[in-house]
Amino acid sequence: MATEIRVPTLGESVAEATIARWMKKVGDAIATDEPLVELETDKVSIEVPAPAAGTLEEIAAQEGETVEVGALLGMIAAGGAKPKTETDKAGSGKPGAKENQETKMAGGGQIVEVNVPSAGESVTEAQVGEIYKKVGDAVKTDEALLELETDKAAQEVMSPVDGVIRELMVSSGDEVAVGSLLLRIEQGASAGAAAPAAEKPAAASPAPAKPAESGRPPAPSAQKLMTEQGLKASDVAGSGKEGQVLKGDVLAALERGAPSQPAETPKVARPASPVEDEAREERVKMTRLRQTIARRLKDAQATAAMLTTFNEVDMTAVMELRKKYKDLFEKKHGVKLGFMGFFTKAVCYALKEIPAVNAEIDGTDLIYKNFCHIGVAVGTDRGLVVPVVRDADRMGIAEIEKEIGRLGLAARDGKLSMADMQGGTFTISNGGVYGSLMSTPILNAPQSGILGMHKIQERPMVVGGQIVIRPMMYLALSYDHRIVDGKEAVTFLVRIKDVLEDPERLVLDL
Known part of the structure; x- marks a missing residue:
């Protein structure tokens, strides 16, 4: 029986790839998960692992050809697979390497190897964060062993079996490749059982980028x-x-x-602190997530022609509606009625009228998104993350509140998946929860707009010739002026203001 080799999913908005090279030729024996062919897209180079062991029977697409996602690359005939070496078992460092492998110790029980799991498209390495267990500790299946931080998220690595940790190959702060060995667990062992002493091997210095x-x-x-x-x-x-x-x-x-x-800007050496100050300073290495946040925010400022426009909204109608129905809403839907549901629906309403704010630049093309995937910025102790409410324009307020609640909890627990953070077309940032009265949010590239919400504060307003006290919120829209004109940006904010000050518009689609 033959097994097909097909082009895997290549990531958001990537539909095709070019075959760079075949690592095997027809007739070669191959093992499961052994890299077969390298594909190149506009954004990344990836290796396609063998879906089964056997012999490479056919190469259907040659080097240099452009292939679409799902296209047939080749065929594997059953049988003829070469056995895996110890190096294969320890983790090849390739994205296709198996996460957990089993071996036998000379004197003992079954040893299960725990490797760095795949962290999503384009993520090839991670940094070891907190390590929860040490050598000799007993662990249970699905118990957290350690934390890994990538450029995009933090995730915990769980134990695949019950047993005892016999070898720990990494330390906090180490850089590790996808598929590389983290630790070994003796399956079924008890914490008091003796085991051969194992030392962490000397870590290889990462090769500098060429x-x-x-x-x-x-x-x-x-x-x-x-x-x-x-x-x-x-x-x-x-x-x-x-x-x-x-x-x-x-x-x-x-x-x-x-x-x-462009020549890289040379780093300016930081002047040494005075001796009396240096003793009171603390130097902490930035996490990979924080480094990525810093780089992306700076890149957004350097790339986009960013401009911010402001308006203010009277929150009286929304607050009265929320006060009137919040108990009934929570009883029926099992989730609290907050402000984010209203703002997300208002943003979707405005994006349909001003599609340029929902677009992005790709080279010399403009890509208009006929859907609303709304990113909601969430502050965590690890840094800012932006999970995405997909197809928010098709959701009701209750569905939006439930999804925002799920994503917010996952963000705070460090359990966001890559799928939760990809594909956003517009972002909402609520600095008001921290007391911010006004700010100029930075774009979440390659998006062309981000809405900043702020603190609701009672202020004297003139309404119908009378001075009255109203709960007001400043709104800020930062946008890419290369795509969005000033008139469109102002109109976008006015539409949000109109809908929030008269929420019945959302019901009547006006």
Whole structure:
């Protein structure tokens, strides 16, 4: 029986890839999860692992060909697989490596190896955070062993079996690749049982990224585009494996108007602190998540023509509606009626009228999103994360409140999945929960708009010639002026104001 090898899902908005190279040829014996073929997209280079053991029977797509997601790459015939080596069992460091492997110790029970799990598309490494267990500790199935931090989220690694930790291969702060070995557990052992002493091996120093001109050649699609535009590989900063230039890198360079790679700004050495101050300072390494947040926020400012416009909304109608129905709402739907449901529906309403705010730039193209995936910024002790309420425009307020509640809890517990944070088209940030009266939020690239909510504060307002006290909130819309004109930005905020001051519009779709 033959097994098909097909192009896997390549990530949000990526529909095709180019075959860079085959690592096997027809007739070669292969093992399950052994890398077979390397694919290149505009954004990343990935390896496709073997879905089954056997012999490579057919190669259906040749190197240099462009293939769509789901397309047939080749066929594997059953039988003829070569046995895995000890290195394979310990984790190859490839995304396709199995997360847990079983071996036998010379004197004892079944040993289960726990490897770095796959953390989602384009994530190839992580940083070891807190380690909850030590060598000799007993663990239960699904008990948290340690925490890993990637560029996008933090996740806990759970024990696959009951047993005792016999070897711990990493320490807090270590950089580890997807598939590499974290620890070994002796399955079924008790905490008091003796075991051979094991020391953590010396960690290999991570290889520095190679510049494009001294690493791998550019991806075929990137090479073609560079040839058309008269660029050299040295003109483009490569983001692929070993500094390889991908098509997306070339597009980014062209967008900057570069035929030459901008020189990296040299780091200015921090002057030493006075002796009396240095003793009272604490130096802490930034987590990968915090480093990524810092880089993305700075990139957003450097890339977009960012501008912020303001308005204010009288929250009287929403607050009265919430007060009137909150008990009945919670009884019926099992979730509290907050303000985010109203704001999310109001944003969806405004995005349909002003689609430019829901668009993004891709090279020289504008991509208009005919759907509303609303990101909701959530502050956690690890940093800011933005889980996404997908298809919020198709949801009722109760559904939105339930999904926001689920995502907020997962964010605080460090259990957000990659799918929870991908694909947002617009973001809402509620600084009002911390008491912020006004701010200028930074875009969540590649999105073109972000709405800042703020503290509700009673202020004197003139209504019908009379001075009255009303609960008011300042709204801020930061937007990419390359896509959104000032008139559109102002109109967008006015529509949100209109809907929130007269919530019946949401019901009547006016």
